[in-house]
Amino acid sequence: MKQALNKVSSIEEVDHLFFDGMTLMYGGFGGVGSPPTLIEAIKQKGVSQLKLIGNDTGFPHIGIGKIVSLGRVSHIITSHIGSNPIAGQLMTDGRLAVEFSPQGILAERIRAGGMGLPGILSDIAIDNDIVQKGKFFCEIGEKRYMVETALTADISIVYAKKADTFGNLIFDKSARNTNPLCAMAGDITIAEVEEIVPVGSLQAEEIITPGVFVDYIIQSEGVDWKWAWQ
Amino acid sequence: MKQALNKVSSIEEVDHLFFDGMTLMYGGFGGVGSPPTLIEAIKQKGVSQLKLIGNDTGFPHIGIGKIVSLGRVSHIITSHIGSNPIAGQLMTDGRLAVEFSPQGILAERIRAGGMGLPGILSDIAIDNDIVQKGKFFCEIGEKRYMVETALTADISIVYAKKADTFGNLIFDKSARNTNPLCAMAGDITIAEVEEIVPVGSLQAEEIITPGVFVDYIIQSEGVDWKWAWQ
């Protein structure tokens, strides 16, 4: 792999990508696998009015929760905010608009965005007032389905175990979760990784996210979800 | 893994699953990665009026072509029949109904079937008379999309490099192609594999198709697409 395809960057080199009001998609599930170094950089930059898309709101001081808890987010599409009471409070206070999406449907909406599909049909919670609110329906023969539109984002941030310099990614156990999906759905995708290796060091068969989906690679400064359960 | 989850079978044990008029989905792309031992068994059983779903019709004597060429198929949903002139002749003669689906959309329709989604939205070939024939459309705001319905099958047959006895599958290079998709979309899935290994022999991270999607595992008697290009 030659220089043209080398995507290794410093935090300073990606910092200009973050802006007020941006749509930000983040990998992770309950804080596990959300990129802490990138989240800290976004927090430090102080951007606000963010529109988030992600599985949950992490914990108050772990994962995306660090940004949510500061009131920097105006809108979120997610499946769960229970582990971050501050998110719930902001919602109750009318300072955070929350669109709840069933977890697996949210994952598929993100995947659809990454796969260049306009949306999917769903029968999940099709008779549920809260989930169906504002959604389109579609009749196929005698059956009625809900349309769940694809989700993309200005910026997608993900966490991986290793990247080669082209941006091929592999993940570690259940820290994979929504990361490969979010990696494909960002108009710009930044991967924070535990280890950066030369091209050719990853086995072709073990690569989960092909490098074409990744624009920038950042060395992680260490994760923050260890013993999140404690 | 204990006996309850051991899915290794003989060809004789799966033979009863094949029936006249069944919907049969098969992995493979241009013959590469279509399970030859299972295809031969289906051919030998002599079932007919099959409804096929797969990427292409293989070659006259390679892949699914062995069955198509005998006139055993009444209907096929596919993206390409060019490498099997007999399929083209049967179509011209009105003996084989062919529904052409753009290749990537076909792959997504199969995946949707495997993932328990009713369908996807598509903008591919949305203005194409042949592709849109008989399809439903869907307005989302000001945009109009085509609904591409999910595909499943009575039986799905796939080819893999290795299976453990639980049915976890790994594939070999580009012989992966549509196999992981078809593996999920069969109401019953039979995997023909080059090598059967004990549970625990495959790395958890390298498994592409989790065993929950596989019902039977058959030892391959050898592939038939070597030097298909010659």
Added chain:
Amino acid sequence: MGLAIETRNRMAKRAAAEIQSGMVVNLGIGIPSLVPNHLPRDFAVMFHAENGIIGMGPSPIHGEEDENLCNAGGFPVSLVAGGSYFDSALAFGMIRRGKVDLTILGSLQVSETGDLANWIVPGKKVPGMGGAMELAQKAKKVIVVMNQTDKHGQSKIVQKCSLPLTSTACVNMVITDMAVFLVEKNRGLVLHEVFKPHTIDEVLQLTDATVSLHDKIIFS
């Protein structure tokens, strides 16, 4: 939830009795997480997690936890031979495709027609549905394990849920600290078992729904 550990274990043990060898099972947090302790050792059960695991094994001993190997609730787990990792989209694909044979989960309310309400208390507790809607709607069998009554002594089994629903007509079995109910296609809610020292009358008194009695109610 204030239940004695013996009671919790009895409920978990009863739920475990519904598991057959070879099943794929998804467990919610709380009492359902105790279920694996009550399975025969020679059982082959593949435990599924929404974040992207099949084949979860027991929690590792303290100090051996892997921060990158957690269940959907964020608790450290292990992996059995034959288990694998995948992304969350595939995890839910398994659920929707009917590959999860059984889910055992907690609830706020269950109606006599098997409606489930376990994701939101408007104005009070709004955690979100997480994966509950897919699990309730698509797992082949849904067992709810919950207290018979809430902290105010009100029955959690109701004629019609007052809380927003997770899914309709999805619950197959309810195991409480007092009894076991089945939701049957033609008969609706049927009392099948009563946990000693409780009596049928006690159970009925604390069940705010139409209940049929099974021919042979088991006292266990």
Added chain:
Amino acid sequence: MGLAIETRNRMAKRAAAEIQSGMVVNLGIGIPSLVPNHLPRDFAVMFHAENGIIGMGPSPIHGEEDENLCNAGGFPVSLVAGGSYFDSALAFGMIRRGKVDLTILGSLQVSETGDLANWIVPGKKVPGMGGAMELAQKAKKVIVVMNQTDKHGQSKIVQKCSLPLTSTACVNMVITDMAVFLVEKNRGLVLHEVFKPHTIDEVLQLTDATVSLHDKIIFS
């Protein structure tokens, strides 16, 4: 198609000149498959195949072919460092998501507005669209490499395609054995280059479409 190998290589070389280092490129069968031979050695180009490969390298030497490593046309290839394998759904996801910078493919007809017809000759040849519709509609740039005329001497560049379309208004550049045309947003079909010893007049005579002439037509 009866073209001399020199002509075919000239066309492939011209197409190769449109590739920049760092691009992701999908090549059709026929002349497009000759393109990699004409790239600078220090170029980093990732070749994409619809069956599920990115980072295809050259054909292996005879006897070293791997039957499980083929491009979408079924021909044996190799893999460069940084390449990877995936399923066909993901391969097309890359295309639809705009990650394929350029596709170079053959055609039966191209219209003056960039319509592409390359998948079917009703009643004669019905191979199916394969991946052509997605590639034509979603690759960031589409280059058609084809003969100027068919075997009857009829122009393959036409005002309006008579054959069923693969995709509308998708072709950015047409490279024939005689010339190079661009389909420009405001001007439509524009002749940019003529391959010696052909002349502008010869090209126009065999182009059954409205053609503008570029200010400075290159003779190469």
